[in-house]
Amino acid sequence: MAERKTLGRKTVSSAPEPRSCAQLLVEWFRTHARALPWREGDYDPYKVLVSEFMLQQTQVSTVIPYFRRWMSRWPDLESLASADEAEALKLWEGLGYYSRCRNLLKAARGMSKAGYACPPASVEELRACPGIGEYTAGAIVSIGYGLPVPAVDGNVERVISRLFGFEGLSGSTALRHNVTDVVSAMLKQLRSLPGKGATPRDFNQALMDLGATVCTPSRGGVPFCGECPWIECCLAHKNGREAELPLPRQRAPISQDDAWGLLAISPCQRELLLHRRPDEGLWASMWEIPWFIRKENFWKDFDAWCTALNMEIQLDRNDLKEVGSATFSFTTHRVRSQVVVCNVESVPSGEVWCFYPFDELDNLSMPAPSRKFLSCFNQNFIFCDKYK
Ligand code: SF4
Numbered sequence: 395m396a397e398r399k400t401l402g403r404k405t406v407s408s409a410p411e412p413r414s415c416a417q418l419l420v421e422w423f424r425t426h427a428r429a430l431p432w433r434e435g436d437y438d439p440y441k442v443l444v445s446e447f448m449l450q451q452t453q454v455s456t457v458i459p460y461f462r463r464w465m466s467r468w469p470d471l472e473s474l475a476s477a478d479e480a481e482a483l484k485l486w487e488g489l490g491y492y493s494r495c496r497n498l499l500k501a502a503r504g505m506s507k508a509g510y511a512c513p514p515a516s517v518e519e520l521r522a523c524p525g526i527g528e529y530t531a532g533a534i535v536s537i538g539y540g541l542p543v544p545a546v547d548g549n550v551e552r553v554i555s556r557l558f559g560f561e562g563l564s565g566s567t568a569l570r571h572n573v574t575d576v577v578s579a580m581l582k583q584l585r586s587l588p589g590k591g592a593t594p595r596d597f598n599q600a601l602m603d604l605g606a607t608v609c610t611p612s613r614g615g616v617p618f619c620g621e622c623p624w625i626e627c628c629l630a631h632k633n634g635r636e637a638e639l640p641l642p643r644q645r646a647p648i649s650q651d652d653a654w655g656l657l658a659i660s661p662c663q664r665e666l667l668l669h670r671r672p673d674e675g676l677w678a679s680m681w682e683i684p685w686f687i688r689k690e691n692f693w694k695d696f697d698a699w700c701t702a703l704n705m706e707i708q709l710d711r712n713d714l715k716e717v718g719s720a721t722f723s724f725t726t727h728r729v730r731s732q733v734v735v736c737n738v739e740s741v742p743s744g745e746v747w748c749f750y751p752f753d754e755l756d757n758l759s760m761p762a763p764s765r766k767f768l769s770c771f772n773q774n775f776i777f778c779d780k781y782k
Contacts, residue, residue: 410557410627412576413583420584420592422623423600428607430454431461437595439513439538440471446530447498451491454606460489471513474499475506483680483759490762492677497525515539533598542584542594544577546570549605555640556609556617559629564640577601612637646726652688653731654695655720655767658709658738665749667707667738676724677761681750685731685763692734708739718770722763731763733770 427433432445444464448457463485468474474482479499486495501523505513513534514520520531532545546554551564554573562569577598584592609617616637619625630639658667668681686699692714700706715735722729741747750758755768 405633407559407629410624410629412579413586415557415624415627416580416583416592416597417587418623419600419604420587420596423596423603426603426607427599428454428603431458433599437538439515439534441465442534442538443501443513444498446533447494447525448489450494452489456489460486471502471506471511474502480759484757487759488762492680494525500524501526513538515541517543536594536598540593540595542581544574544581545598546574546577550577550601552611552640553601553605553609556630556636557624557628559633559635559639561641563643565643569640648726648728651727651729653685653729654688654692655683655685655731655733655763655770657683657717657733657735657767657771658707659735660738660749665751666755667741668748668750670746670748680761681748681758682761683764683767685767688732705742707741710737710739713737718773720763720766720770722766729763731767733767735771
C-alpha cells in the first residue's frame, strides 16, 4: 500500500478500489435497506418522482405522511396532471419550499401533454422539466427504471468524499465531478460482482441509505464508522478525518430580524385581510397574513411599510391589541415577530388584497409564518370566539 508522510503524521493515501467498495455496499444494503413507502411493491417511476421532489431540503420522516396522502389523492401521473394547484398546495402545506409543488405539477402536466403515462426514462427529457436537476433525473432513471446513472446529492457527496479523502469544498463543481466519476466507476462494476449481482437501483439507494443512517453529517458528532461496510478502506476513517470531510463551504451569515404580523379584521368582523405575494420568489403567489419589519413602534413601522408599498390601508388606530409573538425562518433570516390584531376601515382595491372568511382559512394554503400568526390569534385573542 502506498503511503505518504505529512507533518509527522502518517497519512494513508491509497485510493479504495471501486469494485470491492461496490460489493461491500450492496451486501450491506441487503440487510440494512430502509423500509420507505416509495419502495413498496414494484418500483414505480411516478412514486420516485413524487418522493424526490418532496425530499429536496426535507427529512424522510417528515415526507412520509405527505407522500402517503399525495399518493392516495393522485396515484399516477395522469391524475396529477389534472390536479388543481390550490388543492396540491394545500396538501403540500407544512413541507415548505412551495415552488417544488408547483414545479412537480408543471412537470407532470408537461410529461402528460407529451404523451407519457409515467415519467420518461431519459435524463435529458427529465432535465427539461421544471424542478428536475441532474440528481433528481439520475434518481428517477436509476431507481425507477434501474438504469446505471449516478444520482449524486449532498449525502452521496459526503460519503464518497470521505471514502476517497477528497479535499474539495462541499457543493463545489470540482468535488461534484470527482464524486460523480467515482459513482460512475462503481456502477460499471456491478455486473461483474459475484452471486446474483446488484442493480443500479440497489446501489444508488444503498449510497443514499448509508449517507442517511451511518455516514451522517458531522454536526454534533462523527459518523457511525463502526457500522460502516467501508470501515476497512475509507481514507477519512484511516486518517481520522471523518468529521472534517467534506470541507465545509462558507455559509452566508444569518440575520436576525424583527417584524410585526398584522391580523387585520374586516368591518363585518368575520374576515381577515390577506395579501398575495409576488409571482416570483419566496412563497410565490401565496396569500399570506401581512407582516413587515419592526424598528420602532407599530404605527411608525406600519406607516413606513404603507409608504414603501405605495398603498393606503386605514386601520382603527384606537383599537390595536397584541396577541403574542412568533418566530420563523427563511433562507438566511431568522425573524422574531410581534403579532397584533386591529380592525380595518378600508384597504386598497386590486388583486393583491382580499378579505378571507375566518371559517375557510383552514382550507387555504398559507406560508408557515401566517399559520403561526393565526395560532397566536386562536390561542390568545380573548374575543376570538366571535370570529369563528
Ligand atoms: S468509514 Fe466512516 S467516514 Fe468512512 S464512509 Fe464509513 S461512516 Fe463514512
